[in-house]
Amino acid sequence: MSKVYFEELSYIEELLASIEHSQLFVLADENSKEHCYPLLKNHLEHHQVIEIASGEKHKTLDSCNLIWNALTNATADRKALLVNLGGGVITDIGGFCAGTYKRGIRFINIPTTLLSQVDASVGAKTGIDYNEYKNHIGLFCEAEAVLVNPIFHKTLPKEQLVSGYAEMLKHGLIADEKHWQDCLENGSEKFSNELIQQSVKIKEDVVKSDPTEKGLRKILNFGHTIGHAIETHLLNTENELLHGEAIGLGMIAEAYISKSKGLLSEQEYKLIVEELWKIYKSPKIEKASYAEIKRLCKQDKKNQNGELNMSLLKNIGQAIYDIPVEEELIDQALNEIL
Incomplete structure (x- = not known):
């Protein structure tokens, strides 16, 4: 599993010195190039930005074609090294392109959003969306290293921190009640290295026990079956949500399903939704869209043999996986959040 380093950005110099490579490339989007790359570039040897x-x-x-073409035009060989500098989209697509270019070149993740620091950049999942389906094409592909530093939070709007906060709360709900409480006490606007490390450790512990999501790792998807469907449904609309905003709603919906199936107590359900409603707001979605959201849920990677499966909560701090869920229950859950 990739080693996660909580160090100053200058530590990239030591990482690069430890990895034999022929050429160095940095993948960024227009935001991370403008706001984050200037903090890093003086610590890098000769390189090309994509x-x-x-x-x-x-x-x-x-x-992907743009990235592969840039590597090809630069005659990047199999010893090339790619640094993914950005949020979850960059680490997802950068890892995927690195894993497939010439059957695999190495890469380092430097996540710049809270969400990518605590979730997307850790755990070896890479991939892209295909047609309308989220993370439909991808690989399990380990980064050589992940370098995390909260300095990038200064470049982020508040809504990006709130988005990442959802994944931290999720880590507490599925595996560590104390982390849930610590996150609530901390709030959604400023995060210490210590709190980020707690969240990363929860994910690392789950991933180490099940690297390729055959079983326990599925609990990390709590809130994501419905959350991903809502996120995809609203993509490119005026009500478009950030990933964590959609997952916040997904957690409320799937906590309702957990309660309805007799897994989660009414008391804990109320505690969870009370806290999540303080942070995440319901988008404008008509009931006529429920069928589309359920259709998207049916493409979830946890499903098997035509059965819609979810990861649900038994209590705050414990999740279970591969629980069959009826479509009627999804309708009821959507009524709770939309």
Whole structure:
């Protein structure tokens, strides 16, 4: 599993010295290139920057072609090294392109958003969206290293921190009640290295026990079956949500399903939704869209043999996986959040 370093940005010099490479490339979008790259570039040897457009709607094969073409035109060989500098879209697509270019070159993740620091850049999942389906094409592909530093939070709007906060709260809900409480006490606007490290450790511990998501790792998807469907449904609309905003709503919906299936107590359900409603707001979605959201849920990677499966909560701090969920229950859950 990739080693995660909580160090100053200058530590990239030591990492680069430890990895034999022929050429160095940096992948960024227009935002991370403008705001984050200037903090890093003086610590890098000679390199080439590859820029793609920001946002989930650009996590596509078209962006992959741009990256692969840039590497090819630079005659990058199999010893080339790619540094992914950005949020979850950059680390997802950068890892995927590195893992497939010439059957695999090495890469380092330097996540610049809170969400990518605590979730997207850790755990070896890479990939892109395909047609309308989120993370539909991808690889399990380990980064050589992940370098995390909260200095990049200064470059972020508040909504990006709130988005990342959702994944931290999720880590507490599925595996560590104390972390849930610590996150609530901390709030959604400023995060210490210590709190980020707690969240990363929870994910690392789960991933180490099940690297390729055959079982326990599925609990990391709590809130994501419905959350991903809502995120995809609203993509490119005036009500478009950030990933964590959609996952916040997904957690409320899937906590409702957990309660309805007799897994989660009414008391803990109320505690969870009370806290999540303080942070995440319901978008404008008509009931006529429920069928589309359920159709998207049916493409979730946890499903098997035509059965819709979810990871649900038994209590705050414990999740279970592969729980069959009926479509009628999804309708009820959507009524709770939309």
